Amino acid sequence: MALADIEPVSRESTAAIIARQLREAIMNGTFAPGTQLGETELAGRFQVSRGPLREAMQRLVSEGLLRSERHRGLFVIDLEPDDVHDIYSARFAIERAALIRVLRHGDREGLALRLLDAVEEMASATDGDEVSAADVRFHEELVAASGSKRLGRMARTLLIETRMCLSALHRTYATNEERVTEHKRIAEAIGAGDEELAVSLLEAHMEDAVQRLAPGTSLHA
Incomplete structure (x- = not known):
């Protein structure tokens, strides 16, 4: 790849912004360990559609900050x-x-x-x-x-x-x-x-x- 082929980095995506704010809320205890995160409530709070919210939450699942329970939803991890x-x-x-x-x-x-x-x-x-x-x-x-x-x-x-x-x-x-x-x-x-x-x-x-x-x-x- 030539230097001229490198494209400018795009602005931070909506999902990335939501993930960052959720990460901060988990770190400072706003969302305590074991808290269930509801899509409807969070989509309303962030004033976004469920698409970018789900993408953000899946990022935190992959980071190990949220855990998924079948038929129940997503929860902040507990520190055992x-x-x-x-x-x-x-x-x-x-x-x-x-x-x-x-x-x-x-x-x-x-x-x-x-x-x-x-x-x-x-x-x-x-x-x-x-x-x-x-x-x-x-x-x-x-x-x-x-x-x-x-x-x-x-x-x-x-x-x-x-x-x-x-x-x-x-x-x-x-x-x-x-x-x-x-x-x-x-x-x-x-x-x-x-x-x-x-x-x-x-x-x-x-x-x-x-x-x-x-x-x-x-x-x-």
């Missing part, structure tokens, strides 16, 4: 204890590797400042969505600081399920203070260059989330 365990085990492996790489070869002080900035956002958040967004930013900063494209790519594949977990996790805290403190201590350990403490705190942070979301399940079970 095994799912929670898998998500946080994978996250810990990725973030531990990133943390060690930063502490041994990166700008740990610069990272600590960015992490503490995310902690401040978390502390001043006024609702669960803002808390979760700051939480995501904290962990994204940690992975990005490693400079590893592969760690970043692996972390991004877990983003939607991570956001789903964080939305559910927010409801398990009586106040925001404990969540803020956990993240602040990790940031301070990184700033101090204490690898053993930072890894230990990160592990305890992930273990606590697993226990909250799937009681009786352990990160290392």
Whole structure:
């Protein structure tokens, strides 16, 4: 194919726009795990025909965010204890590797400042969505600081399920203070260059989330 034969990329399709908005609604908990998605209601909400809506919903089925039940319809996936365990085990492996790489070869002080900035956002958040967004930013900063494209790519594949977990996790805290403190201590350990403490705190942070979301399940079970 010659360069002249390459055609301009078309605008985002209606189905793609709907899929993106549904994906965001699932991530932030607007559509909680187990929620049934009705075509009639959603077509009315999006003010579209059922054709692009069905195409969008099938995209999310292929992504694993929706499940189809025969004669019943489409439902947001449930995060079972095994799912929670898998998500946080994978996250810990990725973030531990990133943390060690930063502490041994990166700008740990610069990272600590960015992490503490995310902690401040978390502390001043006024609702669960803002808390979760700051939480995501904290962990994204940690992975990005490693400079590893592969760690970043692996972390991004877990983003939607991570956001789903964080939305559910927010409801398990009586106040925001404990969540803020956990993240602040990790940031301070990184700033101090204490690898053993930072890894230990990160592990305890992930273990606590697993226990909250799937009681009786352990990160290392």
